[in-house]
Amino acid sequence: xxxxxxxxxxxxxxxxxxxxxxxxxxxxxxxxxxxxxxxxxxxxxxxxxxxxxxxxxxxxxxxxxxxxxxxxxxxxxxxxxxxxxxxxxxxxxxxxxxxxxxxxxxxxxxxxxxxxxxxxxxxxxxxxxxxxxxxxxxxxxxxx
Amino acid sequence: xxxxxxxxxxxxxxxxxxxxxxxxxxxxxxxxxxxxxxxxxxxxxxxxxxxxxxxxxxxxxxxxxxxxxxxxxxxxxxxxxxxxxxxxxxxxxxxxxxxxxxxxxxxxxxxxxxxxxxxxxxxxxxxxxxxxxxxxxxxxxxxxxxxxxxxxxxxxxxxxxxxxxxxxxxxxxxxxxxxxxxxxxxxxxxxxxxxxxxxxxxxxxxxxxxxxxxxxxxxxxxxxxxxxxxxxxxxxxxxxxxxxxxxxxxxxxxxxxxxxxxxxxxxxxxxxxxxxxxxxxxxxxxxxxxxxxxxxxxxxxxxxxxxxxxxxxxxxxxxxxxxxxxxxxxxxxxxxxxxxxxxxxxxxxxxxxxxxxxxxxxxxxxxxxxxxxxxxxxxxxxxxxxxxxxxxxxxxxxxxxxxxxxxxxxxxxxxxxxxxxxxxxxxxxxxxxxxxxxxxxxxxxxxxxxxxxxxxxxxxxxxxxxxxxxxxxxxxxxxxxxxxxxxxxxxxxxxxxxxxxxxxxxxxxxxxxxxx
Numbered sequence: 295x296x297x298x299x300x301x302x303x304x305x306x307x308x309x310x311x312x313x314x315x316x317x318x319x320x321x322x323x324x325x326x327x328x329x330x331x332x333x334x335x336x337x338x339x340x341x342x343x344x345x346x347x348x349x350x351x352x353x354x355x356x357x358x359x360x361x362x363x364x365x366x367x368x369x370x371x372x373x374x375x376x377x378x379x380x381x382x383x384x385x386x387x388x389x390x391x392x393x394x395x396x397x398x399x400x401x402x403x404x405x406x407x408x409x410x411x412x413x414x415x416x417x418x419x420x421x422x423x424x425x426x427x428x429x430x431x432x433x434x435x436x437x438x
Numbered sequence: 439x440x441x442x443x444x445x446x447x448x449x450x451x452x453x454x455x456x457x458x459x460x461x462x463x464x465x466x467x468x469x470x471x472x473x474x475x476x477x478x479x480x481x482x483x484x485x486x487x488x489x490x491x492x493x494x495x496x497x498x499x500x501x502x503x504x505x506x507x508x509x510x511x512x513x514x515x516x517x518x519x520x521x522x523x524x525x526x527x528x529x530x531x532x533x534x535x536x537x538x539x540x541x542x543x544x545x546x547x548x549x550x551x552x553x554x555x556x557x558x559x560x561x562x563x564x565x566x567x568x569x570x571x572x573x574x575x576x577x578x579x580x581x582x583x584x585x586x587x588x589x590x591x592x593x594x595x596x597x598x599x600x601x602x603x604x605x606x607x608x609x610x611x612x613x614x615x616x617x618x619x620x621x622x623x624x625x626x627x628x629x630x631x632x633x634x635x636x637x638x639x640x641x642x643x644x645x646x647x648x649x650x651x652x653x654x655x656x657x658x659x660x661x662x663x664x665x666x667x668x669x670x671x672x673x674x675x676x677x678x679x680x681x682x683x684x685x686x687x688x689x690x691x692x693x694x695x696x697x698x699x700x701x702x703x704x705x706x707x708x709x710x711x712x713x714x715x716x717x718x719x720x721x722x723x724x725x726x727x728x729x730x731x732x733x734x735x736x737x738x739x740x741x742x743x744x745x746x747x748x749x750x751x752x753x754x755x756x757x758x759x760x761x762x763x764x765x766x767x768x769x770x771x772x773x774x775x776x777x778x779x780x781x782x783x784x785x786x787x788x789x790x791x792x793x794x795x796x797x798x799x800x801x802x803x804x805x806x807x808x809x810x811x812x813x814x815x816x817x818x819x820x821x822x823x824x825x826x827x828x829x830x831x832x833x834x835x836x837x838x839x840x841x842x843x844x845x846x847x848x849x850x851x852x853x854x855x856x857x858x859x860x861x862x863x864x865x866x867x868x869x870x871x872x873x874x875x876x877x878x879x880x881x882x883x884x885x886x887x888x889x890x891x892x893x894x895x896x897x898x899x900x901x902x903x904x905x906x907x908x909x910x911x912x913x914x915x916x917x918x919x920x921x922x923x924x925x926x927x928x929x930x931x932x933x934x935x936x937x938x939x940x941x942x943x944x945x946x947x948x949x950x951x952x953x954x
Contacts, residue, residue, distance in 0.1 A: 405666065423667045424634055430783075432668035435643075 303343075316355075321345070321365075330369075337361060342382065345369070351386075352376075356394065364400070377410070381418070390422075403436070456852045456871075457575030458590065458845075578852075581845035582827045584820040590845060596818040596827060603812045604834025607637045611834040612812055623809035627684045631664035632790060632805030638662040638671075640681045662807055671807065685809055707760050776800060850875050850883060850906060855940055866898070866944040874938040875906035882906075885941075898944040901932075909937040 301319040302308055308320060309328040316334025321343040326332065331352040332339060339355050342365035347353065351369040354376050355361040364382035369375060373386040376393060381400035386392065390404040395413035398404075402416050405423040410416060422429045582591040603612040605624035612624070629638040641663045660678040662671040671677065678684055692698065779785055786805060791798045793808050818828040829841040850873040858867035875881045884903035933940040 403668065421668045428634070428667075430633070430667060430669075432670075434663075434668075434670040434672050436668055 299338075327351075334361070339363065342366075348373075373404075401436075403432075456578070456854065458578055458581060578845050578849065582818065582820075583843055583845040583848040584823060584825060584827060585843060586823045586825050587820060589820075589822075590849070591820055591827060595821050597821055598816040598818055601815040601817050601830055602832055602834060603814055605810055606813050607810050609835040611832075617812065622812050623685075624812060625683075625685050625809075627682065628810040629662060629684070629807035630793060630810055631667060631669050632793070632807055633669050633802065634664060634667040635789070635793065636664050636666040637810065638664050638807055640678075640684065642681070674803065674806065676807070688807075704760070772800065847876050850881055861945070861947050863947050866946045869943045869945055870932055870940050871943065872938050872940045873906050876909055876937075878908050878910075880905055880908050883939075897946075899941075900944065901941045904939055904941060906939045907934070907937050 298315065299317045300308075300314060303320060303322040303324075305323050306320045307325045308314075309326060311328050312326050313331040313333070315332075317338030318332055318334050319338070319340045320326065321341045323343045324341045324345040324347075326347045327349045329349045330347045331350075331354070332347070333352070333354045335354065336356045336358050337360045339353060339361045341363045344366040345363060345368070347369045348371045350372045352374045353361075353363070353369065354374070356376070357378055359378065361378065361380075363380050364384075366383045367380060368385045370386060370388045370390070372389040374391045375386060376391075377396035377398055378394070379397040380392070381398060381402075383400055384398055384402045384404075386404045387406040387408075389407045391409035392398060392404060393410050393412040393414075396410045397415045398410075399416055399418040399420065401418055402420045403422070404410065405421065408422045408424070408427050410422065410427075416422075417431065419431050419433075420429055421432050576592050580593055582593075582596060583589070584591050603614060603617050603622070604610065605612065605626070605628055607628040608624065608626055610624065610626055612620070616625070627640055630636070631638050639662070640660055642660045660681045661676065662684075664670070676688070678687055776785065784802070785800050786802050790802070790805055791800075794806060797804070797806070799805060815830045815834075817826055817830065819826050826841055827843045828839060831838050831840060853872050853874070855870040855872050857869050861867045873881075873883060882903065882905045885899050885901075932942045
C-alpha cells in the first residue's frame with residue numbers, strides 16, 4: 295500500500311470517488327470530476343491552476359520524473375494522459391490518448407478518439423484530427 | 439453448420455438464418471444455370487397456391503416454368519423445404535400471396551454433376567451479398583411486399599424516384615425548381631472545410647458584440663471555422679460582414695475569376711453566329727450552368743459539328759477572329775514549386791483536390807471552402823403495378839415514412855430457434871423454427887417440400903399446416919409465454935406463444951458436408 299501524499303490548494307475540487315494514488319499536488323481552481331483516475335505510480339503529478347479533469351479521464355505517470363501539468367487544460371471524458379509533459383491551455387477531447395513519453399506543448403488539441411504516438415514531441419498549437427490522426431498547426435483563434 | 443465427418447474447427451460457427459428468394463427475373467435468370475457452387479442448390483420458388491384460384495394461377499405458371507428449367511439442369515435429389523404462407527386475411531380469401539420462401543435444408547451433393555461458368559455464379563453471388571446461395575437470396579428485412587400484386591419484392595425489382603432534396607447540414611428543403619440552378623448544392627451558409635471536409639461553422643471575431651449592442655456592428659467580421667481541424671477562413675482572407683446568405687457573397691467572388699469571365703466572352707462571341715442558323719443550339723450556349731451529363735454534351739457536340747460543317751460550306755469566312763482578353767502564359771512556376779516539395783504536407787491530397795473540381799489546386803493555401811451537396815430522399819415503386827411501396831416524409835428533417843410496405847410487417851418472420859448439433863449422417867436431428875406473425879389477423883401457414891419431394895429425401899415436416907395467432911400490443915409487456923387462446927385448434931406444433939408458433943423439422947443428412 296503506497297503512502298499517499300495529497301496536496302490540494304484553495305478553490306480546487308477533489309471528489310470522494312476519485313481514484314488517486316501516489317503523490318499528487320492539485321493547484322488552485324483545478325477540478326477533478328467524479329470517477330476520474332489520477333495515478334502517480336512512478337513519479338508524482340503536479341497540476342497547475344484551472345485544469346478540468348472530467349469523468350473517466352485517466353492521468354497516469356509511470357516514469358521516474360514528475361509529471362508537470364500546466365494551467366487551464368481540459369481533459370475531457372474518457373481521455374488518457376500517459377505522457378511525460380504537458381503545457382497549458384490544451385484540450386484532450388473525448389476518448390483521446392496521449393501515449394507514454396510524449397511531450398505536449400501549449401494550446402494543442404487532441405481530437406476525439408485521436409491519439410499521439412509514443413515518445414513524440416508536439417509543438418505548440420498542434421491539432422490532431424481525423425480517423426488517421428492527421429495533424430496540422432493551427433493559426434487564428436479557437437472559439438473555446 | 440457442419441455435419442460430422444468433417445474435420446472439426448474448420449469454419450467459424452456462424453449463426454444460421456433464413457433467406458428468402460424473390461420471383462423477379464433477376465434471380466430467375468441465374469437459377470437456370472445452377473449447379474456446382476451451392477451443391478445442387480434448391481429450386482427457385484415454385485409456389486402454387488394449394489387450393490389454387492384463378493388469380494394465383496398467372497403467377498403460378500411462371501414459377502412452374504422456372505422449376506422445370508431447374509429440373510432439367512440438375513440431377514440430384516436436392517430437397518429443400520419450401521413454405522408458402524397463405525395468410526388468410528379477413529378481407530379477401532381469394533388472392534393468395536405466392537411468394538415462396540426457401541429454407542436451408544438441402545443436402546450436399548456427391549460429386550456434383552453439372553459445372554457452370556464461374557462468372558455467372560459470381561454475378562449471382564454478389565448481387566445480394568449472400569455468398570452461400572447462388573440464387574441471390576435476401577433476408578426478410580430487406581424485402582418489400584406489394585399490396586396490390588400480393589407479391590414479395592426484392593430490392594432489384596423496385597424502381598426508385600426522387601422525392602425531395604435536402605441539405606444534410608442545415609436540413610433545409612431545397613425547392614426542386616432551384617436545385618438545378620444551384621448545381622445541387624446548398625444555397626445557405628453550409629460549406630465543407632477544404633482540408634478535412636468537415637462542415638464549417640460561422641463565427642464572429644467578437645463573440646460578445648451582440649451582448650453590448652442591439653445590432654452587430656459592421657466591424658464585427660464573420661469568418662468560417664472548422665471545428666475538427668481548426669482551419670479558419672481568415673487564412674485565405676475570406677471574411678463576411680453578415681452571417682447570412684454566405685453562398686451569395688462567395689458567388690460574387692467566383693464570378694470575378696478570369697476564366698469564368700473568359701468563358702462568358704467566348705459565349706457572347708459565338709452566340710450571334712449560331713443563333714442565325716439553328717434554333718436548337720442556343721439553348722445550350724445560353725444556359726450559364728456548366729454541362730450536365732453525357733446526353734447534353736453529346737447532343738451539344740453533334741449539333742456543334744453539324745453547324746460547323748454547314749458553316750464551312752456556307753459562311754466559312756463570317757466568323758471573325760477571336761482574340762482572348764486574357765493571355766494564358768506557359769508558367770513553369772507550378773512545376774518548380776512541385777519539384778521542390780520536401781514534405782507531403784506542402785501539397786494537397788487527391789480528396790482535397792477533387793472536392794474543388796474547377797480549380798484543383800496543388801497548394802493547400804489556395805483551397806477554397808466548397809458548398810455542401812444536397813442529398814435526396816427516394817421513394818420505391820413496384821415495377822409491375824407501379825404502386826408505391828415506400829414513401830418517406832416530404833420534409834427534410836423528419837425520417838418517418840408516409841407509406842411503408844415492408845415485408846416484415848406483412849409476412850411471418852422465420853427464425854431458427856435451435857438446431858440439434860452435431861448433425862450425424864443417417865440420423866435424424868431436429869431443427870426448430872419459429873414463425874412470428876406481425877399482423878393483427880391470424881395467419882395460416884402450410885409447408886411444402888421443394889420439387890414435390892417426399893420425406894424420404896431426408897426432411898420430415900411434422901406439422902405441415904398450422905396457424906399463428908395475431909399480434910397484440912398488450913401481450914408485448916407480459917412476461918412469460920402465453921398459452922394458446924382458447925378455441926384454437928390443437929395441431930402438432932412444437933410450441934405456441936403469443937404471436938409465434940414453433941414447429942419441428944427432422945432432418946436426416948445423407949452425406950457429410952455443409953448443410954445449407
